[in-house]
Amino acid sequence: KKYKVAIVGATGAVGREMLRCIFQFHFPFESLKLLASSRSAGKVIEYEGHEFVVEELTENSFEGIDVAFWSAGGSISEKYMPYAVQAGCINIDNTSHFRMDPDVPLVVPEVNAYALKEHKGIIANPNCTTIQMVSALNRLNEYFDIERIIVSTYQAVSGAGVAGMEELYRQSQEVLDGKEPVAKTLPCASDKKHYPIAFNCIPQVDKFDLDNHFTKEEMKMVNETKKIFNKDIKVNATCVRVPVLRGHSESVYIETKKPIDMDKVFELLSNSHGVELYDDIENQIYPMATLFIGDELVHVGRVRQDLDNDHALSLWIVADQLMKGAAYNSVDIGLKMIEMGLL
Ligand code: A2P
Structure with missing residues (x-):
């Protein structure tokens, strides 16, 4: 199976690495949507011969998206992620916003992948340290x-x-x-x-x-x-x-x-x-x-x-x-979920 994927905060320090990790670790994507603020909308990001046009993040960005990787700051996750969950998208969040929420698994795949089974649409990536x-x-x-x-x-x-x-x-x-x-x-x-x-x-x-x-x-x-x-x-x-x-x-x-x-x-x-x-x-x-x-x-x-x-x-x-502290761990969570039949 191939997935419709989005990166939220794709122009940022972590977002750029997420794009690289999706290619490098062969995350099976059918389409890839890069989202950032209105300041970056229309900007073209090139990667390995592909050209992606950055789109503005809105409440409607997640229709038909299977999985989204988030790294645009806690307040952005807080505001927009509920719409993504509503749209049926699975969200892997690199911000701190949902990490301590008891309904949100906080996962480093080699340590506690078992916690992924309890997810309700949001999985938190821990702090890099x-x-x-x-x-x-x-x-x-x-x-x-x-x-x-x-x-x-x-x-x-x-x-x-x-x-x-x-x-x-x-x-x-x-x-x-x-x-x-x-x-x-x-x-x-x-x-x-x-x-x-x-x-x-x-x-x-x-x-x-x-x-x-x-x-x-x-x-x-x-x-x-x-x-x-x-x-x-x-x-x-x-x-x-x-x-x-x-x-x-x-x-x-x-x-x-x-x-x-x-x-x-x-x-x-x-x-x-x-x-x-x-x-x-x-x-x-x-x-x-x-x-x-x-x-x-x-x-x-x-x-x-x-x-x-x-x-x-x-x-x-x-x-x-x-990488391990953010982008790679997030993408690895996604790959682990595929392996466990959760995505
Ligand atoms: P933008 O480049 O358009 O400002 P960093 O951690 O390197 O500072 O990156 C933060 C990321 O979060 C960037 O991709 C930035 O996009 C994005 N971002 C910041 N504010 C918003 C917003 N209001 N809506 C969507 N994305 C945002």
């Missing part, structure tokens, strides 16, 4: 039973969309030209203040929750990890924006119920679907964001047992967050 972490930790959790995760992230500017990348390029040039860098977008376009990201690290991704002093990005890691692993796992996250264009890195410390056996750890990581163990310190082999641009895997290195706690270990996890 959560996806790469749970994918890397899944087999370790199954075997050692993870009780606590402490994570610090080193997140690329493309997580803030095309505007984030433009800001890093422009500010870097401003600094090199001896000028003051002008901050307009980061750390968070909708927050009151903006700080330069060029030659800097910003310990704020998304807005703060003034009640608990964590950011929304950090709370996504806390809450989404519990939902995906379907257990009350303790998570403490610090999310930091760094001057990297593409690819999120994470320093992760876990505590487990079973004592750590490093041979077993390496065996499990070597046999985790979607995960590449990239760890050879004698040869200075470890994952770095620039090594894996455009690649769909989660890369794990610097794996080492804690020196004081034999129920704990540390690792370093890197993925292209536009």
Whole structure:
């Protein structure tokens, strides 16, 4: 069977990668409709000899569409997705809007594909930082039973969309030209203040929750990890924006119920679907964001047992967050649903 497919937010940082993933991973489409705002309507996007004319997203965009991939922002999903569901379209949503809704499965296919069976027209793609972490930790959790995760992230500017990348390029040039860098977008376009990201690290991704002093990005890691692993796992996250264009890195410390056996750890990581163990310190082999641009895997290195706690270990996890963290995971959810007979 071939499907009538739509991409909502097709001109954005993630939307463009969704188009690429649909081709690269052979999502069986009969037609492909690219939707964005009225600003982009009529724009032509070329891919591998195909030309697509971008259409304006409206309430009527989903008549006859089988499956839509969404990445145009939470408020767009909130406003338009009910019309798509009404039209009988299955929606795979990369925004945070529906993620914690109990009626919406939150899925990383290699971790919890079983949850897809419960869908009611909407499936949520988790936050990019959560996806790469749970994918890397899944087999370790199954075997050692993870009780606590402490994570610090080193997140690329493309997580803030095309505007984030433009800001890093422009500010870097401003600094090199001896000028003051002008901050307009980061750390968070909708927050009151903006700080330069060029030659800097910003310990704020998304807005703060003034009640608990964590950011929304950090709370996504806390809450989404519990939902995906379907257990009350303790998570403490610090999310930091760094001057990297593409690819999120994470320093992760876990505590487990079973004592750590490093041979077993390496065996499990070597046999985790979607995960590449990239760890050879004698040869200075470890994952770095620039090594894996455009690649769909989660890369794990610097794996080492804690020196004081034999129920704990540390690792370093890197993925292209536009791919595994967003576009690829979404398309992979669609492919998994086809395989499971759900689409
Ligand atoms: P457009 O390019 O027309 O503004 P990014 O995450 O890179 O900032 O991309 C956001 C995506 O969401 C873009 O494709 C953008 O389209 C789309 N978008 C933003 N606002 C709307 C809207 N009101 N209706 C439809 N698409 C929108």
